[in-house]
Amino acid sequence: MASISNALSLKHGLSLWCPQSTPSVNRISQPCSISSTNFRRRSFSVSASSFANENREFVIVGGGNAAGYAARTFVEHGMADGKLCIVSKEAYAPYERPALTKGYLFPHDKKPARLPGFHTCVGSGGERQTPDWYKEKGIEMLHEDPVSDINIEKQTLKTSSGKLLKFGSLIIATGCTASRFPDKIGGNLSGVHYVRDVADANSLISSLEKAKKVVVVGGGYIGMEVAAAAVAWKVDTTIIFPEEHLMTRLFTPSLAQKYEQLYQDFGVKFVKGASISNLEAGSDGHVVGVKLANGSIIEADTVVVGIGAKPAVGPFESVGLNNTVGGIQVDGLFRTSIPGIFAIGDVAAFPLKIYDRTTRVEHVDHARRSAQHCVKSLLTAHTDTYDYLPYFYSRVFEYEGSPRKVWWQFFGDNVGETVEIGNFDPKVATFWIDSGKLKGVLLESGSPEEFQLLPKIARSQPFVDKAKLEKASSVEEALEIVQSSLKVEAAV
Numbered sequence: 387m388a389s390i391s392n393a394l395s396l397k398h399g400l401s402l403w404c405p406q407s408t409p410s411v412n413r414i415s416q417p418c419s420i421s422s423t424n425f426r427r428r429s430f431s432v433s434a435s436s437f438a439n440e441n442r443e444f445v446i447v448g449g450g451n452a453a454g455y456a457a458r459t460f461v462e463h464g465m466a467d468g469k470l471c472i473v474s475k476e477a478y479a480p481y482e483r484p485a486l487t488k489g490y491l492f493p494h495d496k497k498p499a500r501l502p503g504f505h506t507c508v509g510s511g512g513e514r515q516t517p518d519w520y521k522e523k524g525i526e527m528l529h530e531d532p533v534s535d536i537n538i539e540k541q542t543l544k545t546s547s548g549k550l551l552k553f554g555s556l557i558i559a560t561g562c563t564a565s566r567f568p569d570k571i572g573g574n575l576s577g578v579h580y581v582r583d584v585a586d587a588n589s590l591i592s593s594l595e596k597a598k599k600v601v602v603v604g605g606g607y608i609g610m611e612v613a614a615a616a617v618a619w620k621v622d623t624t625i626i627f628p629e630e631h632l633m634t635r636l637f638t639p640s641l642a643q644k645y646e647q648l649y650q651d652f653g654v655k656f657v658k659g660a661s662i663s664n665l666e667a668g669s670d671g672h673v674v675g676v677k678l679a680n681g682s683i684i685e686a687d688t689v690v691v692g693i694g695a696k697p698a699v700g701p702f703e704s705v706g707l708n709n710t711v712g713g714i715q716v717d718g719l720f721r722t723s724i725p726g727i728f729a730i731g732d733v734a735a736f737p738l739k740i741y742d743r744t745t746r747v748e749h750v751d752h753a754r755r756s757a758q759h760c761v762k763s764l765l766t767a768h769t770d771t772y773d774y775l776p777y778f779y780s781r782v783f784e785y786e787g788s789p790r791k792v793w794w795q796f797f798g799d800n801v802g803e804t805v806e807i808g809n810f811d812p813k814v815a816t817f818w819i820d821s822g823k824l825k826g827v828l829l830e831s832g833s834p835e836e837f838q839l840l841p842k843i844a845r846s847q848p849f850v851d852k853a854k855l856e857k858a859s860s861v862e863e864a865l866e867i868v869q870s871s872l873k874v875e876a877a878v
């Protein structure tokens with residue numbers, strides 16, 4: 387890797403900053419091996435004031451969750467000031483994106499979340515990185531200027547406004563884009579929303595302010611969270627999806643039934659197993675309904691489409707994609723096949739060591755951890771392979787005055803048979819057991835101590851006595867049974 391990097395550096399006369407004291411095992415530029423007098427004459431240290439030229443030591447493309455955590459890690463290693471540039475499509479400094487379908491959508495009288503309140507890294511209890519934070523740390527931020535092209539050989543990026551940036555090392559953190567309905571079936575009608583960024587959420591809020599009938603298409607995270615928020619606005623809300631129950635990629639039918647009942651108690655209607663033919667427009671071009679394949683029409687003045695997301699790989703296809711899970715292929719240190727180019731967060735297809743498979747994870751915990759792991763590997767001699775334990779969570783109905791708040795966490799792999807304990811009053815737990823081993827666990831409304839136990843269980847994958855677990859009379863008792871299996875294994 388280093389030899390290719392050096393060749394590229396020499397060939398293109400790259401003038402990259404070379405730390406004298408910090409080991410850099412994975413960075414593209416290792417020009418320290420060049421005769422130091424020559425190198426010093428030809429090189430320069432990028433300082434905040436030299437950002438006016440086109441050379442950058444480290445560039446992150448994408449100003450989302452992963453970028454914010456990566457920036458923090460650069461700062462922690464003393465490698466941000468005058469060396470790091472973040473190129474973002476958005477107008478805002480990186481923020482905790484999950485807030486957009488949670489606190490951000492609360493009605494105006496229920497203390498909605500607003501920036502700068504949820505800039506990264508508050509989601510993990512860290513410092514709130516406001517735009518001033520980036521300035522103070524000497525990090526260059528280019529906003530609303532997405533990267534449109536890359537020249538791998540020349541190590542340059544071109545932005546939509548025509549800026550040319552030469553990079554030493556590049557981290558691609560472009561996340562995902564929301565999947566859309568095609569325009570020909572009404573996917574871009576006025577009143578039809580997709581929620582991926584602050585601008586999308588603001589647009590949805592202006593619709594909710596005057597909405598009478600909201601239809602949410604999709605029974606996954608976005609659908610469940612937006613429908614719960616719509617309830618707080620006291621609007622007629624219907625969720626439509628083609629599957630048999632909510633959140634089919636994680637929930638069992640029995641667990642989904644409990645959440646569906648809760649949503650119905652809140653007044654939400656369901657149309658399940660439905661396929662959508664098109665979105666209907668009124669004479670003014672605004673959406674008026676959702677037409678199903680069976681010909682029926684569900685009236686709506688606001689439609690929110692939450693049907694999944696696609697990795698935002700363009701313009702980086704040439705870096706090397708994964709054909710099975712999509713996204714940019716990386717190794718356990720987030721290195722792509724091109725030396726000095728890395729990918730993190732939603733867009734990265736990485737080896738999931740614990741289950742020995744390649745995957746992409748579209749969740750904030752992975753965005754945070756992959757960013758930290760990648761930057762640490764890039765800047766130090768740390769070469770541990772990323773060893774991620776899948777973790778998903780959601781929180782809904784948390785607005786002021788809500789009669790029931792919902793907060794679940796899942797750790798591990800949802801494979802094998804399941805055991806469900808608890809009546810959702812408010813707790814319920816589902817355990818996934820495969821070949822006698824506990825592989826995954828989901829807990830609703832646990833205590834902080836109980837939630838802390840979940841990753842330990844899922845990571846250890848203890849053998850459990852399924853019959854004994856099934857007889858547990860409460861979630862607490864079930865967790866005790868599992869915890870004792872952990873202790874037994876630890877003692878052996």
Ligand SMILES: Cc1cc2nc3c(=O)[nH]c(=O)nc-3n(C[C@H](O)[C@H](O)[C@H](O)COP(=O)(O)OP(=O)(O)OC[C@H]3O[C@@H](n4cnc5c(N)ncnc54)[C@H](O)[C@@H]3O)c2cc1C
Binds near residue numbers: 474581751778
């Ligand atoms: C509404 C919503 C709710 C969510 N809720 C949860 C939740 O409850 N729990 C959970 O675990 N996860 C949740 N997620 C997922 C989580 O937010 C993502 O996994 C996380 O944001 C991924 O971080 P990222 O940096 O990889 O991508 P993102 O945070 O999406 O950031 C990518 C950034 O790159 C920018 N970009 C794209 N292309 C370019 C380009 N060519 N040039 C420059 N910039 C570009 C984008 O505009 C964006 O700013 C939610 C996501 C959404 C959208």
